[in-house]
Amino acid sequence: MIEFITRRLLLLLPVLLLVSVISFSIIYISPGDTAENALTNPGGGIDQRAVEEFRAKTGLDDPIHIQYIHWMGRIIHGDLGKSYMTGEDVSKAIFRCFKVTLKLAVISMLVSLIIAIPLGILSALKKGTAIDDVCRFFALAGVSMPNFWQAYLLIIVFALTLKVLPSSGYGDGGIADILLPAITLGTGYAAVTMRLMRASMLDVMQQDYIRAARAKGVPEYMIVLKHALKNSLIPVVTVAGLNFGYLLNGSVIVETIFSWPGIGNLIVSSILSKDYPMIQGCVLFIAVIFVLINFAVDMSYAYLNPKIRYETKN
């Protein structure tokens, strides 16, 4: 196991390096000159002198590879630069927003587990029946539903018709404000988790100790609740808990709709305002988080299923 972990950790280094190159260079695909884009005022006019000064100040007149090296050098010291728009430290803004996103992600995950675990168990126990088909259809529908559409359906029902929940905004960050975005983000995720739960439950129900319990005459519901559930939950919770990437993806759209001041919202607004250091910082930060989470998921898979350790020599 230790050899496996070391090998995977070493493989992370070139990936992280490439990730940083992509995150850095992403802003250069924007047509036109970076400094001019950043300084173009809404009327379209550009002050050439200001552009020259800006270039010199931000190092944009250096060749790209030199800029990259400077950028990396600063990042190693935890400095992601300053926002062109607000002058705020990029790293500060990212951490502030990430905390808010994390809150949404955790609640969404709870929502998804509350939906996914009972349905997954039901689907597995009734495998091959109409109930299973219905559960699996809902799981598929859950993945297929655009979350930006679902969000507005929820707003129509809960905020505009029933008037029980606010339609958007962070408010005081309480449960009422978080509920609609969390349900939106959580249901799509629940669909993925439900399939995992079903598979895991099916796997456990075929084990010898379940057969032994049955032979002893333990009632079926006790078998499910006492013996099967605990064992089948381990991989589901591990993997679901770690698969934050899905939530990060969804947070971009959900946060924009519900004006949730998280990192998804931050990245959309910084792209719209061409706030380059902020875009680079956000993309890099999220990718690094994503890489580390995937690493943890891989490790937990390998831990739960020793076969992987030997099979994937790569």
Add this chain to the structure above:
Amino acid sequence: MKLRIKNKNPGLFLSAGILIFFMLSALFAGYIAPHDPEKANLELRLKEPCHEYPLGTDHLGRCILSRIIFGARVSLSVGLLVVSSSLILGLTIGTLSGYYGGWLDEIVMRVVDAFLAFPSLLLALGIAGLFGAGFMNLVMALIIVDWAGYARLARSSVMAVKEQDYIKAAKGLGTGDIHVILHHVIPNVMSPLIVMATIGMGYVILSAAGLSFLGFGVQPPTPEWGSMLNEGKIYIRSAPYIMIFPGLAIMLTVLAFNYLGDELRDLLDPRDTKDID
């Protein structure tokens, strides 16, 4: 690839039916649509569904049904362009990498890992946002995000196939690498890629609609499902039906592709994956 189609599978026929329906709407939009999708008429704005406008009209008085029919054109062509380009790109790179192995493989796989290291929608958003809005930019952004997954799958399938006896036999007979790859390797790695591409169609359509919804994709007045939702959202109080139908169209299309992908996987994979998956 022997197909064993189960007799009773209404879901399969339903999803294929939905897709054929949308494809026909896309192809013959001009004949089917009751009105011009881009013709605004402010006197008719925000009309509720009625006989003349079955799904109502939007804030500019445009027929929502016609816009959805024409919107199928955009969504399906984005899906087809992105998925076929990514598949070809990924298949080529992944096959070469898996077949030849060595340092080439190491480098290619690290690049693939790096692209897969980004949450896909986020990277697509960054690229599409910086490229600037527009149909081709949206397609490019989605290809950049999409190809790596196909490359990885192709590579791992090729690695498994190239150890098979028939490949060794072909090589033993002195067959050239290019011939072996084209005639023996690629046909044998296609099934998982076809499944991935089918499910990928749904995913790409969903992402494209999401980006257009955020304003980074196809721009108004072109009828596109995601941007229809974006334009309609301000009228959610007075005319909620504006928001219902474009979303339903997206969901049905994506659902059909997902279902088809799942069924194809069961058909193409001799093992019974339904239990584990």
